[in-house]
Amino acid sequence: MIQRSAQFLKNMSSRRTVRDFSDKPVNQVIIESCIKTAATAPSGANCQPWHFSVVSDQTVKSRIRREAEEVEAQFYANESTQKWVKDLEHLGTTPSKPFLEKAPYLIVIFSQLCSYSENGQKTAHYYVTESVGIATGMLISALHLSGLVTLTYTLQVCGF
Protein backbone atom coordinates (compact mmCIF):
# COMPACT_ATOMS: atom_id res chain seq x y z
CA MET A 1 0.00 0.00 0.00
CA ILE A 2 2.91 2.34 0.72
CA GLN A 3 4.26 1.72 -2.76
CA ARG A 4 0.87 2.22 -4.43
CA SER A 5 0.25 5.53 -2.63
CA ALA A 6 3.78 6.73 -3.53
CA GLN A 7 3.32 5.74 -7.17
CA PHE A 8 0.00 7.58 -7.44
CA LEU A 9 1.57 10.66 -5.82
CA LYS A 10 4.40 10.51 -8.35
CA ASN A 11 1.97 10.17 -11.27
CA MET A 12 -0.23 13.01 -10.07
CA SER A 13 2.68 15.33 -9.22
CA SER A 14 3.55 15.60 -12.90
CA ARG A 15 0.18 17.26 -13.62
CA ARG A 16 0.28 20.94 -14.54
CA THR A 17 -2.55 23.26 -15.44
CA VAL A 18 -1.85 24.43 -18.99
CA ARG A 19 -3.23 27.26 -21.08
CA ASP A 20 -1.72 26.31 -24.44
CA PHE A 21 -3.32 23.38 -26.18
CA SER A 22 -2.57 21.35 -29.26
CA ASP A 23 -5.52 21.05 -31.63
CA LYS A 24 -4.57 17.46 -32.46
CA PRO A 25 -7.78 15.36 -32.41
CA VAL A 26 -8.41 13.19 -29.36
CA ASN A 27 -10.61 10.10 -29.49
CA GLN A 28 -13.93 10.89 -27.82
CA VAL A 29 -13.95 7.46 -26.15
CA ILE A 30 -11.20 8.72 -23.81
CA ILE A 31 -13.26 11.76 -22.79
CA GLU A 32 -16.29 9.54 -22.18
CA SER A 33 -14.32 7.15 -19.93
CA CYS A 34 -12.97 10.07 -17.92
CA ILE A 35 -16.45 11.53 -17.41
CA LYS A 36 -17.71 8.09 -16.35
CA THR A 37 -14.88 8.07 -13.80
CA ALA A 38 -16.00 11.49 -12.52
CA ALA A 39 -19.52 10.10 -12.13
CA THR A 40 -18.25 7.46 -9.68
CA ALA A 41 -17.69 10.26 -7.13
CA PRO A 42 -19.53 10.26 -3.82
CA SER A 43 -22.09 13.05 -3.35
CA GLY A 44 -24.37 14.47 -0.66
CA ALA A 45 -27.25 11.98 -0.11
CA ASN A 46 -25.94 10.34 -3.31
CA CYS A 47 -27.86 12.87 -5.42
CA GLN A 48 -25.06 13.07 -8.05
CA PRO A 49 -25.74 16.77 -8.68
CA TRP A 50 -23.57 17.14 -11.79
CA HIS A 51 -24.00 17.42 -15.53
CA PHE A 52 -21.09 17.27 -17.96
CA SER A 53 -21.48 18.69 -21.47
CA VAL A 54 -18.76 17.91 -23.99
CA VAL A 55 -18.28 20.55 -26.68
CA SER A 56 -16.19 19.71 -29.75
CA ASP A 57 -18.08 21.61 -32.46
CA GLN A 58 -15.88 24.43 -33.78
CA THR A 59 -18.74 26.89 -34.18
CA VAL A 60 -19.95 26.36 -30.61
CA LYS A 61 -16.40 26.62 -29.23
CA SER A 62 -15.85 29.88 -31.13
CA ARG A 63 -19.08 31.31 -29.77
CA ILE A 64 -18.12 30.29 -26.22
CA ARG A 65 -14.72 31.97 -26.68
CA ARG A 66 -16.29 35.16 -28.04
CA GLU A 67 -18.88 35.47 -25.28
CA ALA A 68 -16.42 34.47 -22.54
CA GLU A 69 -13.93 37.10 -23.71
CA GLU A 70 -16.63 39.78 -23.51
CA VAL A 71 -17.24 38.85 -19.87
CA GLU A 72 -13.49 38.64 -19.20
CA ALA A 73 -12.85 42.08 -20.71
CA GLN A 74 -15.34 43.54 -18.23
CA PHE A 75 -13.76 41.60 -15.36
CA TYR A 76 -10.26 42.86 -16.17
CA ALA A 77 -11.45 46.46 -16.67
CA ASN A 78 -13.92 46.74 -13.79
CA GLU A 79 -12.80 48.78 -10.81
CA SER A 80 -14.49 46.47 -8.29
CA THR A 81 -12.47 43.44 -9.42
CA GLN A 82 -9.00 45.09 -9.52
CA LYS A 83 -7.80 43.34 -6.34
CA TRP A 84 -8.75 39.98 -7.88
CA VAL A 85 -7.07 40.89 -11.18
CA LYS A 86 -3.91 41.78 -9.21
CA ASP A 87 -4.01 38.38 -7.45
CA LEU A 88 -4.03 36.73 -10.89
CA GLU A 89 -1.00 38.73 -12.11
CA HIS A 90 1.55 36.02 -11.27
CA LEU A 91 -0.34 33.62 -13.56
CA GLY A 92 -0.01 35.98 -16.54
CA THR A 93 -3.65 35.58 -17.56
CA THR A 94 -5.42 38.14 -19.74
CA PRO A 95 -8.96 38.54 -21.16
CA SER A 96 -7.81 36.61 -24.22
CA LYS A 97 -8.88 32.96 -24.06
CA PRO A 98 -7.72 31.28 -27.29
CA PHE A 99 -7.74 27.84 -25.62
CA LEU A 100 -11.56 27.89 -25.64
CA GLU A 101 -11.37 27.63 -29.42
CA LYS A 102 -8.21 25.54 -29.83
CA ALA A 103 -8.57 22.70 -27.31
CA PRO A 104 -10.25 19.70 -29.00
CA TYR A 105 -12.81 19.44 -26.18
CA LEU A 106 -14.42 21.77 -23.69
CA ILE A 107 -16.07 19.88 -20.84
CA VAL A 108 -18.67 22.21 -19.39
CA ILE A 109 -19.49 21.24 -15.80
CA PHE A 110 -22.90 22.16 -14.44
CA SER A 111 -24.06 21.94 -10.82
CA GLN A 112 -27.65 20.81 -10.32
CA LEU A 113 -29.04 22.61 -7.27
CA CYS A 114 -32.17 20.43 -7.31
CA SER A 115 -33.91 17.88 -9.50
CA TYR A 116 -37.47 17.24 -10.63
CA SER A 117 -39.20 13.89 -10.81
CA GLU A 118 -41.44 12.94 -13.76
CA ASN A 119 -44.51 14.29 -11.98
CA GLY A 120 -42.76 17.61 -11.36
CA GLN A 121 -41.88 17.06 -7.71
CA LYS A 122 -38.78 18.96 -6.65
CA THR A 123 -35.97 17.20 -4.78
CA ALA A 124 -33.30 19.22 -2.99
CA HIS A 125 -29.64 18.39 -3.52
CA TYR A 126 -27.10 18.59 -0.70
CA TYR A 127 -23.47 19.74 -0.64
CA VAL A 128 -23.68 20.48 -4.36
CA THR A 129 -20.48 22.52 -4.81
CA GLU A 130 -18.46 20.08 -2.68
CA SER A 131 -19.84 17.07 -4.58
CA VAL A 132 -19.26 18.58 -8.02
CA GLY A 133 -15.76 19.57 -6.87
CA ILE A 134 -14.97 15.98 -5.86
CA ALA A 135 -16.25 14.69 -9.22
CA THR A 136 -14.17 17.34 -10.99
CA GLY A 137 -11.08 16.23 -9.05
CA MET A 138 -11.66 12.71 -10.30
CA LEU A 139 -12.22 14.00 -13.84
CA ILE A 140 -8.95 15.97 -13.85
CA SER A 141 -7.11 12.95 -12.42
CA ALA A 142 -8.59 10.67 -15.08
CA LEU A 143 -7.70 13.00 -17.96
CA HIS A 144 -4.16 13.49 -16.65
CA LEU A 145 -3.57 9.77 -16.12
CA SER A 146 -4.88 9.10 -19.64
CA GLY A 147 -2.13 11.37 -20.98
CA LEU A 148 -4.15 14.53 -21.62
CA VAL A 149 -3.69 18.05 -20.27
CA THR A 150 -6.39 20.24 -18.74
CA LEU A 151 -7.18 23.76 -17.65
CA THR A 152 -9.78 24.30 -14.93
CA TYR A 153 -11.39 27.46 -16.24
CA THR A 154 -14.02 29.34 -14.28
CA LEU A 155 -15.85 32.20 -15.87
CA GLN A 156 -16.78 34.78 -13.28
CA VAL A 157 -20.24 35.48 -14.65
CA CYS A 158 -21.91 32.62 -16.45
CA GLY A 159 -24.78 34.44 -18.07
CA PHE A 160 -24.83 32.79 -21.46
Next chain:
Amino acid sequence: MIQRSAQFLKNMSSRRTVRDFSDKPVNQVIIESCIKTAATAPSGANCQPWHFSVVSDQTVKSRIRREAEEVEAQFYANESTQKWVKDLEHLGTTPSKPFLEKAPYLIVIFSQLCSYSENGQKTAHYYVTESVGIATGMLISALHLSGLVTLTYTLQVCGF
Protein backbone atom coordinates in the same frame (compact mmCIF):
# COMPACT_ATOMS: atom_id res chain seq x y z
CA MET B 1 -4.67 6.59 -24.12
CA ILE B 2 -7.98 4.74 -24.65
CA GLN B 3 -6.64 1.80 -22.66
CA ARG B 4 -5.30 3.99 -19.85
CA SER B 5 -8.58 5.88 -19.48
CA ALA B 6 -10.54 2.60 -19.46
CA GLN B 7 -8.20 1.08 -16.87
CA PHE B 8 -8.54 4.10 -14.56
CA LEU B 9 -12.34 3.96 -14.93
CA LYS B 10 -12.27 0.27 -14.02
CA ASN B 11 -10.08 0.92 -10.96
CA MET B 12 -12.21 3.83 -9.77
CA SER B 13 -15.52 2.06 -10.39
CA SER B 14 -14.73 -0.42 -7.64
CA ARG B 15 -14.75 2.39 -5.03
CA ARG B 16 -17.63 2.40 -2.58
CA THR B 17 -18.33 4.77 0.28
CA VAL B 18 -18.30 2.61 3.41
CA ARG B 19 -19.51 3.22 6.95
CA ASP B 20 -17.99 0.16 8.64
CA PHE B 21 -14.28 0.27 9.20
CA SER B 22 -11.66 -2.15 10.42
CA ASP B 23 -9.52 -0.78 13.25
CA LYS B 24 -6.45 -2.51 11.83
CA PRO B 25 -3.54 -0.03 11.94
CA VAL B 26 -2.55 1.68 8.70
CA ASN B 27 0.94 3.07 8.13
CA GLN B 28 0.79 6.86 8.36
CA VAL B 29 3.16 7.18 5.39
CA ILE B 30 0.28 6.10 3.13
CA ILE B 31 -2.00 8.82 4.52
CA GLU B 32 0.74 11.42 4.06
CA SER B 33 1.32 10.44 0.42
CA CYS B 34 -2.41 10.66 -0.28
CA ILE B 35 -2.65 14.13 1.26
CA LYS B 36 0.38 15.23 -0.77
CA THR B 37 -1.52 14.00 -3.85
CA ALA B 38 -4.55 16.08 -2.82
CA ALA B 39 -2.26 19.11 -2.53
CA THR B 40 -1.30 18.80 -6.21
CA ALA B 41 -4.84 19.95 -7.10
CA PRO B 42 -5.40 23.12 -9.10
CA SER B 43 -7.08 25.98 -7.21
CA GLY B 44 -8.49 29.46 -7.84
CA ALA B 45 -5.52 31.84 -8.45
CA ASN B 46 -3.40 28.92 -7.14
CA CYS B 47 -4.16 29.94 -3.54
CA GLN B 48 -4.35 26.29 -2.36
CA PRO B 49 -7.09 27.11 0.16
CA TRP B 50 -7.03 23.81 2.06
CA HIS B 51 -5.78 22.42 5.33
CA PHE B 52 -5.80 18.72 6.14
CA SER B 53 -5.61 17.57 9.77
CA VAL B 54 -4.97 13.89 10.42
CA VAL B 55 -6.45 12.56 13.67
CA SER B 56 -5.35 9.16 14.96
CA ASP B 57 -5.35 9.76 18.72
CA GLN B 58 -8.07 7.63 20.32
CA THR B 59 -9.07 10.28 22.88
CA VAL B 60 -9.49 12.96 20.21
CA LYS B 61 -11.44 10.59 17.94
CA SER B 62 -13.78 9.68 20.83
CA ARG B 63 -14.39 13.34 21.58
CA ILE B 64 -15.12 14.07 17.92
CA ARG B 65 -17.59 11.16 17.86
CA ARG B 66 -19.33 12.32 21.04
CA GLU B 67 -19.68 15.94 19.91
CA ALA B 68 -20.65 14.98 16.37
CA GLU B 69 -23.37 12.65 17.66
CA GLU B 70 -24.85 15.47 19.75
CA VAL B 71 -25.13 17.62 16.62
CA GLU B 72 -26.48 14.65 14.62
CA ALA B 73 -29.14 13.89 17.26
CA GLN B 74 -30.44 17.45 16.86
CA PHE B 75 -30.33 17.17 13.07
CA TYR B 76 -32.36 13.93 13.05
CA ALA B 77 -34.88 15.26 15.60
CA ASN B 78 -35.30 18.81 14.33
CA GLU B 79 -38.51 19.59 12.51
CA SER B 80 -36.83 21.92 10.01
CA THR B 81 -34.51 19.18 8.71
CA GLN B 82 -37.10 16.38 8.33
CA LYS B 83 -37.13 16.63 4.53
CA TRP B 84 -33.35 16.20 4.48
CA VAL B 85 -33.55 13.29 6.96
CA LYS B 86 -36.11 11.66 4.65
CA ASP B 87 -33.77 12.10 1.65
CA LEU B 88 -31.11 10.21 3.61
CA GLU B 89 -33.45 7.30 4.46
CA HIS B 90 -32.29 5.11 1.56
CA LEU B 91 -28.74 5.28 2.92
CA GLY B 92 -29.81 3.92 6.31
CA THR B 93 -27.84 6.51 8.27
CA THR B 94 -28.68 7.36 11.90
CA PRO B 95 -27.28 9.80 14.50
CA SER B 96 -24.89 7.04 15.61
CA LYS B 97 -21.41 7.52 14.11
CA PRO B 98 -19.18 4.72 15.48
CA PHE B 99 -16.82 5.03 12.51
CA LEU B 100 -15.53 8.33 13.92
CA GLU B 101 -13.99 6.30 16.74
CA LYS B 102 -13.13 3.08 14.93
CA ALA B 103 -11.46 4.19 11.69
CA PRO B 104 -7.67 4.40 12.20
CA TYR B 105 -7.59 7.91 10.75
CA LEU B 106 -9.94 10.84 10.45
CA ILE B 107 -8.76 13.37 7.89
CA VAL B 108 -10.39 16.67 8.78
CA ILE B 109 -10.57 18.95 5.75
CA PHE B 110 -10.67 22.69 6.33
CA SER B 111 -11.37 25.41 3.75
CA GLN B 112 -9.33 28.58 4.09
CA LEU B 113 -11.48 31.50 3.04
CA CYS B 114 -8.50 33.87 3.13
CA SER B 115 -4.88 33.95 4.30
CA TYR B 116 -2.68 36.40 6.17
CA SER B 117 0.90 37.31 5.34
CA GLU B 118 3.55 37.68 8.06
CA ASN B 119 2.81 41.39 8.38
CA GLY B 120 -0.88 40.68 8.86
CA GLN B 121 -2.04 41.58 5.35
CA LYS B 122 -5.16 39.70 4.30
CA THR B 123 -5.28 37.91 0.94
CA ALA B 124 -8.62 36.77 -0.46
CA HIS B 125 -9.01 33.22 -1.77
CA TYR B 126 -11.08 32.40 -4.84
CA TYR B 127 -13.36 29.47 -5.65
CA VAL B 128 -12.58 27.96 -2.24
CA THR B 129 -15.30 25.29 -2.06
CA GLU B 130 -14.67 24.21 -5.66
CA SER B 131 -10.89 24.03 -5.10
CA VAL B 132 -11.16 22.09 -1.83
CA GLY B 133 -13.65 19.77 -3.54
CA ILE B 134 -11.19 19.05 -6.36
CA ALA B 135 -8.41 18.35 -3.83
CA THR B 136 -10.78 16.08 -1.91
CA GLY B 137 -11.62 14.19 -5.10
CA MET B 138 -7.91 13.56 -5.60
CA LEU B 139 -7.54 12.53 -1.93
CA ILE B 140 -10.38 10.00 -2.16
CA SER B 141 -8.92 8.65 -5.42
CA ALA B 142 -5.46 8.32 -3.85
CA LEU B 143 -6.75 6.50 -0.76
CA HIS B 144 -8.88 4.15 -2.85
CA LEU B 145 -6.06 3.33 -5.27
CA SER B 146 -3.75 2.70 -2.31
CA GLY B 147 -6.17 0.01 -1.15
CA LEU B 148 -7.99 1.90 1.62
CA VAL B 149 -11.68 2.66 2.06
CA THR B 150 -13.20 6.06 2.87
CA LEU B 151 -16.36 7.78 3.96
CA THR B 152 -16.90 11.42 3.00
CA TYR B 153 -18.61 12.63 6.15
CA THR B 154 -20.01 16.14 6.44
CA LEU B 155 -21.29 17.37 9.75
CA GLN B 156 -24.12 19.83 9.25
CA VAL B 157 -23.04 22.24 11.95
CA CYS B 158 -19.31 22.38 12.63
CA GLY B 159 -19.31 24.34 15.86
CA PHE B 160 -16.65 22.53 17.79
